[in-house]
Every structure is written in structure tokens, then in C-alpha cells.
Amino acid sequence: MKLKAIADSIGARLKGNPDCLINGLSPLERAKAGDLSFLSHRQYKKYLGTTGASAVIIGAEDEAACTLNALISENPRLSLAKVAKLFEADSTLPGIHPTALIGENCEIADFVSIGAYTVLGNRCKVGAGTVLKSRVTLYDDVKLGANCLIHSGAVIGSDGFGFANDKGAWVKMPHLGGVSIGNNVEIGANTAIDRGFLEDTTIGDGVIIDNLVQVGHNVSIGARTAIAGCVAIAGSTSIGESCLIGGGASIAGHIQIADHVHITAVSSVNHSLALRGVYSSGFPAKASAVWRKNVARFQYLDEMAKRLRHLERLMEEE
Amino acid sequence: MKLKAIADSIGARLKGNPDCLINGLSPLERAKAGDLSFLSHRQYKKYLGTTGASAVIIGAEDEAACTLNALISENPRLSLAKVAKLFEADSTLPGIHPTALIGENCEIADFVSIGAYTVLGNRCKVGAGTVLKSRVTLYDDVKLGANCLIHSGAVIGSDGFGFANDKGAWVKMPHLGGVSIGNNVEIGANTAIDRGFLEDTTIGDGVIIDNLVQVGHNVSIGARTAIAGCVAIAGSTSIGESCLIGGGASIAGHIQIADHVHITAVSSVNHSLALRGVYSSGFPAKASAVWRKNVARFQYLDEMAKRLRHLERLMEEE
Amino acid sequence: MKLKAIADSIGARLKGNPDCLINGLSPLERAKAGDLSFLSHRQYKKYLGTTGASAVIIGAEDEAACTLNALISENPRLSLAKVAKLFEADSTLPGIHPTALIGENCEIADFVSIGAYTVLGNRCKVGAGTVLKSRVTLYDDVKLGANCLIHSGAVIGSDGFGFANDKGAWVKMPHLGGVSIGNNVEIGANTAIDRGFLEDTTIGDGVIIDNLVQVGHNVSIGARTAIAGCVAIAGSTSIGESCLIGGGASIAGHIQIADHVHITAVSSVNHSLALRGVYSSGFPAKASAVWRKNVARFQYLDEMAKRLRHLERLMEEE
Numbered sequence A, B, C: 001m002k003l004k005a006i007a008d009s010i011g012a013r014l015k016g017n018p019d020c021l022i023n024g025l026s027p028l029e030r031a032k033a034g035d036l037s038f039l040s041h042r043q044y045k046k047y048l049g050t051t052g053a054s055a056v057i058i059g060a061e062d063e064a065a066c067t068l069n070a071l072i073s074e075n076p077r078l079s080l081a082k083v084a085k086l087f088e089a090d091s092t093l094p095g096i097h098p099t100a101l102i103g104e105n106c107e108i109a110d111f112v113s114i115g116a117y118t119v120l121g122n123r124c125k126v127g128a129g130t131v132l133k134s135r136v137t138l139y140d141d142v143k144l145g146a147n148c149l150i151h152s153g154a155v156i157g158s159d160g161f162g163f164a165n166d167k168g169a170w171v172k173m174p175h176l177g178g179v180s181i182g183n184n185v186e187i188g189a190n191t192a193i194d195r196g197f198l199e200d201t202t203i204g205d206g207v208i209i210d211n212l213v214q215v216g217h218n219v220s221i222g223a224r225t226a227i228a229g230c231v232a233i234a235g236s237t238s239i240g241e242s243c244l245i246g247g248g249a250s251i252a253g254h255i256q257i258a259d260h261v262h263i264t265a266v267s268s269v270n271h272s273l274a275l276r277g278v279y280s281s282g283f284p285a286k287a288s289a290v291w292r293k294n295v296a297r298f299q300y301l302d303e304m305a306k307r308l309r310h311l312e313r314l315m316e317e318e
Helices: A003-010 A042-049 A076-087 A288-298 A301-317 B003-010 B042-049 B076-087 B288-298 B301-317 C003-010 C042-049 C076-087 C288-298 C301-317
Strands: A013-015 A035-038 A055-059 A069-073 A142-144 A155-158 A163-166 A169-172 A179-181 A192-194 A201-203 A261-263 A277-280 B013-015 B035-038 B055-059 B069-073 B142-144 B155-158 B163-166 B169-172 B179-181 B192-194 B201-203 B261-263 B277-280 C013-015 C035-038 C055-059 C069-073 C142-144 C155-158 C163-166 C169-172 C179-181 C192-194 C201-203 C261-263 C277-280
Touching: A003 A013, A003 A069, A003 A076, A035 A076, A055 A076, A069 A076, A076 C163, A076 C169, A155 A179, A163 B076, A169 B076, A192 A201, A277 B288, A288 A301, A288 B301, A288 C277, A301 B301, A301 C288, A301 C301, B003 B013, B003 B069, B003 B076, B035 B076, B055 B076, B069 B076, B142 B155, B155 B179, B163 C076, B169 C076, B192 B201, B277 C288, B288 B301, B288 C301, B301 C301, C003 C013, C003 C069, C003 C076, C035 C076, C055 C076, C069 C076, C155 C179, C192 C201, C288 C301
Parallel strands: A035 A055, A055 A069, A142 A179, A155 A192, A179 A201, A261 A277, B035 B055, B055 B069, B142 B179, B155 B192, B179 B201, B261 B277, C035 C055, C055 C069, C142 C179, C155 C192, C179 C201, C261 C277
Antiparallel strands: A013 A069, A163 A169, B013 B069, B163 B169, C013 C069, C163 C169
């Protein structure tokens, strides 16, 4: 492919040789002649001078420093996504695999792909262009919008974890709600999304959810929120639009999280967050010997605080 | 359905119009005429005066404050479970789906439901009334009691994570045990329960386990213990009866946890807990700028404690 | 089986009666006549005097204290693995189950076992002696070496969680890489390993990965590293050889971890670790009332540190 054709296809400005031939995409530090590359992170800028790439996707701010053929973009990461799309050889075809099982009264739109051994319960809806990979389960009453992508092993619509306690024994709360998922939603491998108790668990348009995420019953997730791997969201919690939830984070049940909240990886949210902003509660790992000493002191932090206050009073009295 | 019929069916005391017609169940704040509703949490009590519901399930303590038709119950949550059961339209039928695969020498009791693409190894037992949803795997030698419910994607009886180290290389410990699960157990979607090394991993009667939970080899879980989503239980640990393990909690291997222990969400237990009670180790997320400052100080907490002690000594000497 | 035959088979030194008959393997505290047992942990040494076992596997350091028939081994745990292998009745047979689906242009070596409802995409390779249990998914371009074991529910090669942001909307980065897995690798139930963006996600020889682990795109894991259950590894991170990653640990993206690093359970690593050693960030659960007091103080730790410094200055001035 000629660089000019790529530039035109993705809407980037070309600097350099329009006839430069591009055979593939490659990271800067391992790119060779014929490769188009990119600057994914500032830390890789040092490779711009030494890369073997024939061309590179960059932002205007790096144009002066770049002596290679370049595609100049206002959003280089978006341009990279568009180029990768040109080189993709996706084997997913529209159609329902003969081993896929579709329950009663389901509505499957056009251009849907349903993979091998995927099982749909009754009264499910799947919007146009949506892809369910192999080995997905939709329980009854799961609605998927258009252009969604559901990865293998995902289970959507399993019963919420709701029980009454009858003198020590757990009595199951039958779950009468389903799951409603918007358009352009991606759901990762082995992720589980529970059905609602009386109303649907709801996932807004453009939400992206990574692998091994747990979404409890009656949860609502606003449009364009991104949820990284291994996040756990307990039941009846409402998350706003355009939030970022880092990997391994945990969110308690029955709370409300505002729009544009960023929860950093492995943080644990146990109360509502009414204001946009960045929230954290993770500790970085340290050498264990040091860590253990500090943890041991932490067990007495309340006492330390009181002793500090006591000393302050003694000093004030002097 | 008339309110009187519901009251009789669930054993609640009726206050108000016995002929009131009920068409469905709905949360207080969105209930309309024809709906039966309930007070799931004290924070919703404010809606009791304004709800459009035709009737409400409450405890005796709220009877005076309630001017609606009401079902008065000693255990309103249990009554709610019973009412939801009346409105349930479960599509699960007894029977073995034609695509389910049953290994050799299995014993499948009556009234069992085994879903599509579910695979049972050899020598498995499934008790009466037990339901395995679609896409469940039981390895060899897994015994399930009566009236259990196993959700899609669950894997029961996979090899425990046990290896010997032979000069740097890992040598697998073959696992000769199986898994024994009692009656009335529910196991969530994509949960994994490993087989024992020599003896069975055991799960007692009435245990409830949510989605994406990991139960290691040789673990024993006492009757009626509840385990929320994304909990990790390492191998050879014994958990007592009627425990509550909050979502995202982690429990180390080779420890004993007494009956009636409550571990709050995201806590990490690394030593035996011999006494009933509530245990925690989670931190709530805070604004990241504040959080980072405190974390930075934490790295020097041991030093701070020593400096505090030093100051105290100086003061004592004066 | 005679004890002598077992000793010869596993290469252990026999002490006592070579004709002692062994029918099975059992833990020390529950072993009976005919059982071979072992000392798995120092805490069980007390049972050596009272066990009903007919023989025991021990190290030379316990030989003097042991009056039973014994198999003396330089690596008792390795000997135990070898003995367990003798008693194993594994039902896994080589062969491709008739319900397994193999994509186009796959290369399947000899002595491979592929279980029921397992799905392979296009251009996958499976090395000799490798076992894929039932209900595994390999996406396109996944290469498995020889003698690997992949447990049920594992998903290998799902799309990495990579998106560009286009004015608030997420645009998927098509993933052109695959997954390359070495020889002698074990991957646990319901574990997910994402494909790389341009190059393969790579897992070295002899790596062992437990259940419900998340491995992000472009991750590289060095040979013989062991990863316990529920670990989350974010994208583009490189982990060295012979590392130990404890259960529930989280590892951030775009970092490098040296060889022989041990990360203890539930720790969270958010920066590169260039030196071998043991690293931690977990807190052990404590009685909640005490825990909450200390957490409340932690919110003011930075302030406490400043107050302490202030007191020190006052003392210095005196």
C-alpha cells in the first residue's frame, strides 16, 4: 500500500514521499523497511531517530523533530486504530453458527454473527451488526443493541446474588428483570453480568468492559464508561457516563458514581462519589521487609495519633 | 392476583383491601397502580408516602407509618422472595439437553436439569432437583447434592494449583481427590472450584457462591456460608458455617476460619480467625491527590513511629 | 503395591520393610494401615508419631525422628508428585472430541487431546502431547507448545482492551497479533489471555497459571514463572523468568519485572521492579472496629507527619 493511499483513507496529512510502500505495522523499536510505525508513548520518542520504519504516525507537535516520512494526525492513536483496521484479517463472518442455540421468541437483526456453542435464552434481542463470539451465554431476556462485540465465555443475565435469610438458611430471590445493553458495547472474555431483580441491569451505549469483570444485579452503567479487567461492581450501583474504572477496582453496592469519575486501578469505592475527579485507594508494592514493618505500625496508627496529640498538648502547656 | 391470595400464599398478615388487584412487583419509587412494592432499605422509607404502589410489603415496625394496603411480615425480605417466586416465569425445565455430555458411571437423580453444552466427567453424581445451566463443566468425580443451582461457565473439579519444584522446573502434583458439594448450594457464573489433592474439596449444605469466585484445592466451606463475587480462596483453607465473605475478598491458604465470621468486602485474610466477628482490611478510595500524599507518608510510618517515641522520651526526660 | 517398588519407581531411598503393601495416599492425620503418607508442612510433624500410615515420604532431616517405614527423598514434595502420578486414574485420552471445532489452517501435532465443545480459530498450532480440556476457546493465531494443559473455560487470544478515544467515543484498536505459548505450560480454568496488538502476547516454557487470571495484550511472561489464582496483569507488561506471583495480585501495564521476583498475595505492583526480591502491599484483615479507627487516621497521615515534624522542630529549638 502506498503511504498516500493510507493518508487519504484515514484522513491524515502526509509529509514526505507519497509513493513510499507500506507492508505492515510495527512498534518503533522493531520496525524495518516497509513498516509504518507510531509513537504510542512519550517514553518511546528516543526511537524516532533510530527506527528502521519507512514512515511514522505522529502528532503535529512531533513533526519538527521527525525526519521520516510521516502521517500527521490530530489524534495519532485514532489514526493508528484506523490503519490497523486496514491491515486486519478478521475471520468473523455474519451468520449464526450451526451449533449456536437460539431460545424462543428471540429477535436477531441482520448482519449478526453468533459463534459456535453460544447459547441464547428466550426473548433475547440482538441488534444489527452485533457479534457474539463462541461460547457466550445469554440467559432469558437479554437485549443487546447494534454493533456490540461479546467475547468468549461471557455470561450475561445470570441470576443476581440476592437471597433472604430464613432463620439461617438462604432463600433465593427469583430475579424477574433482565439485562439491557446499548449499542457499540464491547464485553470481554469470561465477564459476568447479572440480570436485575425486578428491572433490567443496564449498560449504556459505547461502554467498553474488559475480561473477567463482574457486574451485579440492577447495576446501571452510563454511556462511554470504560471498565478494565477484573473489576467487581456490586449490585444496585449506578455508574455515570464517561467514567474510567481501572483494572482490579472494586465498587460497593447501592452507591452512585457521577459522570467523568476516574477510579484508578485496584481502588475500592465504598461510598457514593458525587463529583467528577480521580479517586484512589491502592498501595504500591514495596520490598516486603519494609512493607511489613509499616503494616505492623499501621495496626497502632490510632494510638500513634493520640500520642502525637498528647505531645502537642504537653508542648502547648509549656 | 388479589392481595388476599398473595397474603395467604406467603403467610403474611394483610392490612387494607383484600380485593386489591396486583399485577406485578416494582420498586417503591417507580411503582404504579397495580404494583406490589416493598421497603428494601431504610433509605427508601421516604418513598412510602409518595409511591404509586397499590400495596407494600413491610415489617410490623413500619405498620403505623404506612397508609397503603400492606402485607405485614416478620421477615419482609423473605416475603418478597416468596412473592417474586409467584411472578417468576423460569424457562428451566427438568431434563438433560441433547447436547449435554455425561461421562461414564455418572449418577443423575430425578428432576435434574442439565443445560446445553454442559459437560460432566466420569463418576459424577447430581442430586434430585439440581439444575446445571448451559456451558457448565464438571470434571471427573464431582458430587452435587439435591436442589443445587450451577450457573453458566462454572468449572468444578479442575486440577488444583499444586506443583513440586524440581531444580527450577514445575512438576505437576496429580490430583486424586474430587469435589463434594452438599444440598441447596448455588454457584455463580464463571466460578472455578478445584478438586482436592488426595481428598475432596468440600462445600456444605446451603452455601451460596456468587460469580467469578475461585475456590482452591482441598478447601472446605461450612454450611450456609455466603461468598460474594470475585472472592479468591487459596488451597487447603477451612471456612466455618454461616460465614459472610464480602465481594473481592481474598483468603490465604492453609488457614482456619471459625463459624459466623464476617469478612467485609475486599479484605484480605492471611491468618486463621478463631473467633466469630467482623474483620476488615479495605481502604475506601479518596481523591487521588490526597491519597497519594498519605501513601507516600505510609512508606515512612515505621520511621515516624520511632520519631514519635523519641519525642516522647525527650519529653519524659524534661 | 510394595513399598520397594514405589521406592524404585520414584528413586527414593527405602528405610524399613520393602514388602510393606501400599494401597493409597493419604494425609498424615487421617492415614490408616495400607496408606503411604507425607509431611507436607512443618506444622504437621506432630502427627508423625501418631499417624496410622504404613509408610511416609520424608526428607533426610526427619529420618532420625521417624519410626515408620519411610521413603527418604532429597525433594519429598517432588517424590510425592511422582507417587501421586502412580495412583492417578486420568480419563484424558489423546484424540479430538467429535464436538471440538478446529478452524482453518491449524496444525495439530500427535498425541494431542482436545475436549468437548472446545473451539479453535484459524491458524492455531497445538504441540505434541498438549491437552485442551472441554470448553476452551482459542481465537485465531494462538500457538501452544508441547505438553501444555489448558483447563476448561480458558479463553486465549481474545482481543486486547485497546481503544482510541474520538471525542468521547471509544474506537476499537484492531488486534493484529496473536498469542505464543511455550512448552509445558499449564493454564487454569476460566483464565483469559488476550492477543497482542501488533505482536504476540508471549508465555514462556514451563509457566504455570492458575484459575481466573487475566493476562492483558502484549504481555510477556518469562519461563517457569508461577501465577496464582485471580491475578490481573495489565497490557504491555514484561515479567521475568522464575517469578512467583501470589493470588489476587495486580500488576500494572507498561512495566518490567525482573527475573526471580516474588510478589506476595494481593499485592499491587505499579512500577517496574528491576531487582530480584520479595515485594508486598497487602494488609491483613483485623477486627473491623479497630481497622476502621486506623483507616480514619490514615486519611490524615500526611497532616500527622507534618505535625510530628513541627514538634521535632519545637524540641530542637528548645
